[in-house]
Amino acid sequence: MGKVVSITATTVTVSVERGGADVGKNATYNLIASTRVRKDRTTVSTGGQVPNLASLGLKPGYYVNLMVNNGNVLSLQFNSDGSQMKGFGAPGSAQGGGQGSGNGSASAQ
Numbered sequence: 001m002g003k004v005v006s007i008t009a010t011t012v013t014v015s016v017e018r019g020g021a022d023v024g025k026n027a028t029y030n031l032i033a034s035t036r037v038r039k040d041r042t043t044v045s046t047g048g049q050v051p052n053l054a055s056l057g058l059k060p061g062y063y064v065n066l067m068v069n070n071g072n073v074l075s076l077q078f079n080s081d082g083s084q085m086k087g088f089g090a091p092g093s094a095q096g097g098g099q100g101s102g103n104g105s106a107s108a109q
Contacts (some may be wrong), residue, residue: 001084005063007053012073014064029066029073038077039090051076 001018010031012017016022037045037056053076062082069071069073077085 002064002066004058004060004064004085006060009052010050012053012064012066012076014066030071032072035042035073036075040080043106052109
């Protein structure tokens, strides 16, 4: 769980608030051609090219959920109003989540 600090054409930097070894740190993750993006509950990018997060409406200060493997974003989910996501990895949800930059999946919101 975390807030977006900055976005470039190929990376997203998140201030990690919950989960994994990156809690309390700013972690930068790579966007790749297979990165899937969900805005609200709608998939807006299914892969094939590196997603342009700014054109999809993501801004610094927005909360995000991420699934990360070896520093690459496999999936990213955010609300169009920037609020915290309900569901996977969210506080009070039935599913937990962790965020990390290492192997495996992680959730940042």
